[in-house]
Amino acid sequence: MKGKMEQSQRQRLIEEGKNLKEGLxxxxxxxxxxxxxLQLEAQRIPNMTHPNVPIGGEDSSMTRKLVGSAPEFSFPxxxxxxxxxxxxxxxxxxxxxxxxxKFYYLKNxxxxxxxxxxxxxxxxxxxxxxxxxTTPELVRSSVVEKCGFQPRGNNTQVYSIEDSDQCLIxxxxxxxxxxxxxxxxxxxxxxxxxxxxxxCFRTEAGAAGSATRGLYRVHxxxxxxxxxxxxxxxxxxxxxELIKIEEDMFSSLGLHFKTLDMASEDxxxxxxxxxxVEAWMPGLERFGEISSASNCTDYQSxxxxxxxxxxxxxxxxxxxxxxxxxPPLFVHTLNATACAVPRMIICLLENYQQEDGSILIPEPLRxxxxxxxxxxxxx
Amino acid sequence: MKGKMEQFERQRLIEEGKNLKEGLxxxxxxxxxxxxxLQLEAQRIPNMTHPHVPIGGEDSSMTTKLVGSAPEFSFPxxxxxxxxxxxxxxxxxxxxxxxxxKFYYLKNxxxxxxxxxxxxxxxxxxxxxxxxxTTPELVRSSIVEKCGFQPRGNNTQVYSIEDSDQCLIxxxxxxxxxxxxxxxxxxxxxxxxxxxxxxCFRTEAGAAGSATRGLYRVHxxxxxxxxxxxxxxxxxxxxxELIKIEEDMFSSLGLHFKILDMASEDxxxxxxxxxxVEAWMPGLERFGEISSASNCTDYQSxxxxxxxxxxxxxxxxxxxxxxxxxPPQFVHTLNATACAVPRMIICLLENYQQEDGSILIPEPLRxxxxxxxxxxxxx
Numbered sequence: 001m002k003g004k005m006e007q008s009q010r011q012r013l014i015e016e017g018k019n020l021k022e023g024l025x026x027x028x029x030x031x032x033x034x035x036x037x038l039q040l041e042a043q044r045i046p047n048m049t050h051p052n053v054p055i056g057g058e059d060s061s062m063t064r065k066l067v068g069s070a071p072e073f074s075f076p077x078x079x080x081x082x083x084x085x086x087x088x089x090x091x092x093x094x095x096x097x098x099x100x101x102k103f104y105y106l107k108n109x110x111x112x113x114x115x116x117x118x119x120x121x122x123x124x125x126x127x128x129x130x131x132x133x134t135t136p137e138l139v140r141s142s143v144v145e146k147c148g149f150q151p152r153g154n155n156t157q158v159y160s161i162e163d164s165d166q167c168l169i170x171x172x173x174x175x176x177x178x179x180x181x182x183x184x185x186x187x188x189x190x191x192x193x194x195x196x197x198x199x200c201f202r203t204e205a206g207a208a209g210s211a212t213r214g215l216y217r218v219h220x221x222x223x224x225x226x227x228x229x230x231x232x233x234x235x236x237x238x239x240x241e242l243i244k245i246e247e248d249m250f251s252s253l254g255l256h257f258k259t260l261d262m263a264s265e266d267x268x269x270x271x272x273x274x275x276x277v278e279a280w281m282p283g284l285e286r287f288g289e290i291s292s293a294s295n296c297t298d299y300q301s302x303x304x305x306x307x308x309x310x311x312x313x314x315x316x317x318x319x320x321x322x323x324x325x326x327p328p329l330f331v332h333t334l335n336a337t338a339c340a341v342p343r344m345i346i347c348l349l350e351n352y353q354q355e356d357g358s359i360l361i362p363e364p365l366r367x368x369x370x371x372x373x374x375x376x377x378x379x
Numbered sequence: 380m381k382g383k384m385e386q387f388e389r390q391r392l393i394e395e396g397k398n399l400k401e402g403l404x405x406x407x408x409x410x411x412x413x414x415x416x417l418q419l420e421a422q423r424i425p426n427m428t429h430p431h432v433p434i435g436g437e438d439s440s441m442t443t444k445l446v447g448s449a450p451e452f453s454f455p456x457x458x459x460x461x462x463x464x465x466x467x468x469x470x471x472x473x474x475x476x477x478x479x480x481k482f483y484y485l486k487n488x489x490x491x492x493x494x495x496x497x498x499x500x501x502x503x504x505x506x507x508x509x510x511x512x513t514t515p516e517l518v519r520s521s522i523v524e525k526c527g528f529q530p531r532g533n534n535t536q537v538y539s540i541e542d543s544d545q546c547l548i549x550x551x552x553x554x555x556x557x558x559x560x561x562x563x564x565x566x567x568x569x570x571x572x573x574x575x576x577x578x579c580f581r582t583e584a585g586a587a588g589s590a591t592r593g594l595y596r597v598h599x600x601x602x603x604x605x606x607x608x609x610x611x612x613x614x615x616x617x618x619x620e621l622i623k624i625e626e627d628m629f630s631s632l633g634l635h636f637k638i639l640d641m642a643s644e645d646x647x648x649x650x651x652x653x654x655x656v657e658a659w660m661p662g663l664e665r666f667g668e669i670s671s672a673s674n675c676t677d678y679q680s681x682x683x684x685x686x687x688x689x690x691x692x693x694x695x696x697x698x699x700x701x702x703x704x705x706p707p708q709f710v711h712t713l714n715a716t717a718c719a720v721p722r723m724i725i726c727l728l729e730n731y732q733q734e735d736g737s738i739l740i741p742e743p744l745r746x747x748x749x750x751x752x753x754x755x756x757x758x
Contacts, residue, residue, distance in 0.1 A: 036499055069603065091621070098522050098557035099515040100545065105558065111511035113502070119494060124751075132490035136478040137578065138538075143477050157518075162539040166479065168547075178477035179470070183631070197490070199516065199578050220516055370502075 032136040043145070047299040050273035053264050060263035067247065068256035070280050071351055079283025080349040080358075081214040084110065085225070086357050087377055089349075092214065096297060102204060102212070102219045109375040113224060113348065113361075114341050116368035118197055121224040121339040124249055130195035130226060135175035137199055138166045143178045146303035148270030148296070155206040168201035172225040173335040180229060182305040184328045190308055191230035195338060198223060215342035216288065224338040229306065232298065235272075235332035242336035243275045246291050249338065253362045255347055256280040258287060270296040277345075283350040290343040293336035301330040397696065413572075422524070426678040429652035432643050439642035446626065447635035447661050450730055457736075458662025459728040460593040463489065465736050466756055481583060481591070481598045486755040492727065492740075493601060493720050495747035497576055500603040500718040503628055509574035509605060514554035515544045522557045525682035527649030527675070534585040547580035551604040552714040559608060561684040563707045569687055570609035570617060574717060577602060594721035595667065603717040610686065610713070611677065614651075614711035618674040622654045622717040628717065632741045634726055635659040637666060642693050649675040652694055658722075664728040669722040672715035680709040 054060040084090040089110035095103040106114055106371040126132055144158060144167050151158040151167050159168040169175060176196050187193070200223050207217055226245065228238045243259060252255050257279040267274050271294040278287035303308070307328035352360040358376035366373055429736060433439040468489035474482040485493055505511055522528045523546050530537040530546050538547040548554060555575050564571070579602050586596055605624065607617045622638060630634055636658040646653050650673040658665035680686070686707035696719040731739040737755035746750055 094558055094560075095554075097560065098554055100517045103515040103517065105515070105554070106513040108510060111501070111513055114513060115498060115576075119498065122490070122494070131487060134493060134601075136474050136482040136484070138482065138580070139478045160541040161541075162541045164538075175474075175484070179473055179474065179475075201517070222513075230482040246501050322475055346750075368568055 014244050045271050046267070046269040047148075047297060049267065050295075052249070052261070053267070053273055054261065054264045054347070057265045058263065061176065061260045061266065063258050064261050064265075064275065066245065066258040067251055068254070068280075070256050071282065073282070073353075075355045077282045077350070078353060079214070080281075080346045082283075083349045083353055083357065083359065084214070087359070089375075090215070095128065100219070102217060104215065104218060110345065112369050113345060113365075113375070115363075117339055117341055118222060118224055119368045120365055121249065122195060122197060125195040125224070125226060125245065125338050128193075128245060130193040133172075133176065133194050133196040135169070135172050135178075135196050135198050137169050137175075137201070137307060139169055139175055139178065141165050141167045142285055143181070143304075144174055145171075146181070147174045147177050147300050148268065148303075156259045157202045157205065159201050159203055169198065170202045171200050171335075172196035172198040172223065173227060176225065176335075177300050177304055177306075180304070180306045180331075183307070185229070185306070185331065187231070187308050187311045190331065191228050191234065194227045196225045198225070201366065205303055205377040211255040215264060215346050216284070222341040226336045226338050228334045229301075229331045230334070231308065231310075232329065232332050235295050235297055235334060238334050239273065239275070242293045242334060243277075244275055246293060246336060246338065250277060250279065250290070253344075253348070253363050255290075257290070268294075270294065272299070274298040279347050281346055281350050282348070282353075288343060288346065290340060290347060291337035294334065296333045296335070296355040298330040298332055300333045306331050306333070397673045425646070425648040425661070426527075426651050426676060428643055428646065429674075431640070432587075432646070432652055433640060435642045436644045437642065440639045441642075441644060442637050443640050444626070446630055447633070447659075449635050450661065452661070452732075454734045456661045456729070457662075457732060458593070459725045460662075462662075462732055462736065462738065463593070465755060466738070468754075469594070477599070481596060483594070483597060489724065491748050492724060492744075492754070493649070493746045495740075496718055496720055496723050497601060497603055498745055500628065501574060501576060504574040504603070504605060507572075507624060508638050509572040512551075512558075512573050512575040513557065514548070514575050514577050515549050516548050516554075516580070517615065518548055518554055518557065520544050520546045522560070522683075523548075523553055525560070525584070526556050526679050527647065528553070528555045536581045536584065538580050538582055548577065549581045550579050550714075551575035551577040555604065555606040556679050556683055556685075556712060558712075559683070559685045564608070564685070564687040566610065566687050566690045569710065570607050570613060573606045575604045575606065577604070581616045586661065589700075590691045594725050595663070595720055601720040605717050607713045608680075608710045609713070610687065610689075611708065611711050614676055614713060616672050617713050618654070618672065620651065621672045621713060622656075624713060625656055625672060625717065629658065629669070630658060631743050632723075632727070634669075634730065636669070647673075649673065649678040649744040651676040651678070658682065658726050660729050661727055661732075662725070667722060667725065669719060669726060670716035673713065675712045677711055677716070678708040679712045685710050685712070698758060 011158060054062050088108050091105040095105055122132055144151045145286045149155055149158060151160060157170050176194050199220060201220050204217055205217060226242055228239050257277050260276045262274040262276055275291055277291040279290045281288045308331050309328045312328040349359055354360060358374050361369055361373050431442050470484040474484055501511055523530045528537060529535055530539060536549050555573050573605050578599060578621055580599050583596055583630055609617050636656050639655045641653040641655055653671060653673045655668055656670040658669045660667045687710050688707045689705040733739060737753050738746055740752050
């Protein structure tokens with residue numbers, strides 16, 4: 001009798017086992033879905049905000065500094081498109097046929113001006129101890145997300161590649177951030193300062209209106225970007241350093257500009273604090289953004305897995321199994337525009353236009369343009 | 380009786396009309412499909428081939444010139460990857476995580492070398508009367524096809540953008556060709572000579588094996604490209620001019636190279652004749668392609684719709700309605716690589732390596748590298 005009961009019991013247990021197994025599979029699928037959902041929701045949480053950041057929209061941003069003054073013209077001021085047309089510097093119309101609207105060819109002296117701006121900017125920033133880089137312009141979409149951008153959102157700024165998990169970068173910030181992903185850096189290496197030259201691609205979906213004429217808002221442009229990895233206690237210091245470098249460079253080009261402490265609604269997901277520089281553009285008759293410097297604290301480093309091991313060990317404790325090594329901490333990351341070429345071209349053309357339609361080249365750029373001091377009409 | 384028959388007849392005719400109409404719609408759909416099919420078949424027809432082009436595969440290509448000689452080394456020769464590693468010039472490993480294999484970061488002196496190569500090349504080619512350009516790097520796929528490439532083929536070299544008819548360019552040849560699409564140029568404008576700097580993107584699908592290490596085969600690179608639009612009778616002359624410019628530049632950099640008249644199977648669809656330059660790469664222990672100059676005659680101009688109006692009018696004829704203007708003719712187009720940066724970097728590193736692992740910078744590039752003559756280990 002004992003054997004028979006065992007068998008019936010056994011059968012029951014086997015059935016129960018099967019049910020538990022199937023139940024487990026279903027629960028694991030649910031767990032996966034809920035994890036994804038949690039991840040998605042968590043991604044919506046932006047970085048913390050610096051206590052001094054003005055609360056509100058664009059209009060609440062505060063001017064920190066005003067440099068230079070608007071040039072006075074004794075003749076009618078032209079905008080960059082008109083100046084460019086007379087000097088054979090751009091072609092937007094053909095680019096619209098070949099590629100679409102908001103694309104352009106640079107021609108003649110505009111090419112030399114772009115090269116001069118990039119060469120000079122790299123040189124200036126390298127003098128200040130930054131390591132030069134060029135970067136991939138196609139990156140995996142997961143890296144884009146980890147930097148705080150939304151490649152798959154509606155109205156995304158990001159171009160995606162067909163049949164691939166790759167996207168085009170909108171800024172070198174992304175591949176430079178990725179340079180140290182999933183790493184533990186020795187503290188002695190910090191701060192790591194990079195200056196990266198890349199092309200940038202943006203869909204500009206949802207951007208319309210008059211602020212999009214000519215070079216002001218385009219899908220593709222050259223940019224020199226500064227990026228710093230540092231210890232948390234130093235990020236505010238380096239934020240000030242980055243904005244100072246920008247101010248020095250724009251001053252030396254003779255631009256009239258203001259530096260803004262951006263209001264909370266304008267920070268975007270990753271930034272703890274953001275300083276924008278807006279330069280006077282006589283043809284547009286207003287200030288236009290030429291640069292942005294963000295302190296992202298540990299927002300990007302948490303997602304990219306970038307940590308450092310502090311040199312000082314805490315007091316020896318019996319629980320420390322790894323000798324006296326301090327646990328690794330997340331670095332802070334900062335990024336800042338050293339030179340966004342199209343916006344700089346607008347500034348230079350419109351501010352330095354002469355009555356005869358020629359353009360004076362600011363002193364610092366002349367050595368990088370073969371010593372020339374003027375862009376004038378081709379004979 | 381007459382009225383009744385008319386109505387009966389009328390009904391019959393109305394029915395016939397409906398049938399004809401439906402039949403017409405069906406036939407028009409067929410016409411569309413057949414036109415597409417015809418277009419697809421017609422696109423398979425490559426350009427004509429110059430009578431002197433050797434018939435056959437790669438091995439049939441003929442060496443027309445040999446310049447310089449392979450450097451002799453009194454120490455073990457390193458390849459560019461090893462040299463780059465010791466000098467902290469590249470990062471392929473991190474780029475593989477961030478973007479995928481065959482992507483890379485250039486660092487430190489490699490960035491300066493890239494800028495020097497681009498700046499010098501632009502300067503040299505501009506001296507020879509070429510107009511500098513920068514171009515869109517996203518173009519409509521129809522333009523890519525008109526230049527003779529296959530964006531949608533299997534093993535296509537072309538990256539496509541999701542939810543768009545746009546593609547990434549594999550060479551500036553494409554947007555430069557598009558610069559004059561659907562135009563009739565005045566003969567006095569010809570020849571039009573452009574030198575374009577752009578980034579290039581290639582899937583390299585189907586390319587595998589040892590010839591793909593390091594910088595030799597990559598998905599993204601900087602290139603300076605020469606492009607000429609000319610009259611049909613002038614294209615062979617300009618083909619010689621382009622290859623001469625390349626020869627002069629590579630000679631002045633002290634490279635050891637050969638010029639090849641490419642065999643028929645290596646021409647690709649658009650080329651009537653193609654000269655390749657292969658430079659000696661000591662680390663690879665063989666010659667590697669650093670440049671290509673193609674005469675596409677009217678293959679691209681027919682598809683892009685680029686014509687010119689000859690100045691001389693034929694003898695007046697009573698049938699001429701447009702006075703004495705000669706009918707427009709298709710221009711000829713040519714393109715040639717002035718500088719493909721990664722291949723040039725391989726050449727310079729491997730040929731100019733010193734025993735201590737440093738790299739001598741060839742004379743012409745020194746002014747573009749702040750006067751420096753050596754790339755050496757960072758202390």
